[in-house]
Amino acid sequence: MKELLLFLSCVLCVSADPLHSDIAIGGCSESDGENMYGLDGEEIAYADFNKQEFIYPQPPFIDPITVPGGYESSVAFQHSCRENMKLFGKGMKDYPPEQDAPSAVMIYTRDEVEFGEKNTLICHVTGFYPAPVNVSWTKNEQKVTQGSTINVPYPNKDGTFTQISRLQFTPQQGDIYSCAVQHLALTQPLTKIYGTHVKTEPSVHQNMGLTLGLVGVAAGTFFLVKGNECS
Incomplete structure (x- = not known):
């Protein structure tokens, strides 16, 4: 998170008053990277460089949208992005980077809670710059990693970003969950708590x-x- 992260974005609209808009975002650092495609404010697909595949986080009730050759082109972009980052880094090494802490962190469930029934906890983080944030979960003060995911940063209209982390869980009476958000602009994590x-x-x-x-x-x-x- 302490390394330079560059984002390039492009929005294509069908007219001056568009019916739909799509967006493509590419970003890289020395150790991480992002390639994401969105439509009408929703995430359509992104490259997972750890799993080495393109992920399509789309609900099952819509017609699937695919990006042929998406992962291969994302890998190629990461190479050129890192080369460009080296050049920009030399020219802007004394320029202080802008940093905005998250303006809001919310925790809530996807579905109405019923004890013993599987559900999803959602930690919604927005209003931060630069991307990304790091989100960690706990259950009854014990760190939880299994069943947690986080999407790639999604741009807001004001230039900041939104990121959502999810945790699969089964509500039981008395359990206490928390999500802690870390960002470059924060001196300590922002933590939200959910109890059952x-x-x-x-x-x-x-x-x-x-x-x-x-x-x-x-x-x-x-x-x-x-x-x-x-x-």
Whole structure:
């Protein structure tokens, strides 16, 4: 994340007032790279250089869109991108890079929560520059890696980026999940928490004079709150 990352983008519209718009993004660093294609604000395909294939994160109910030769052309682009990066690096070595921390981090579930039923937690990060961010997950304060994915950065209209990380999980009562976001412009991670506690009716402890209740906070998390009653 500390290395220079260059992004080249191109938007093609069918008219001055377009019905559809598509975008292609290519980027590279000394150790990483990106090639992505999108349509109407949705991610259509991207190159996964670890798996050495083109990924199509499209829902099953649409007609599939493919990019023939997409991975091979992405590999070729990465080579030329790194060569250009060396040239730009020499010419701009004293130019301070712009950095914007994420303006919003949200955590929520894909579907309505039912205990014991498989679901997906979503960590939505937006408003940052440059790309990418790093997202890590925990369950009950233990790091989780299995079942987590993150898409490639997607550009916003203001020049910043959005990235979404997903975690497959099965909700169980009492479990606490968190997603922590790291970025060049942050001095410490931004962390959001999601808990799976059951909401119940308030109860009263007659002897102690304590009122026990449950209140909800962001992302559907519920915590126990105590309030003293004087008699």
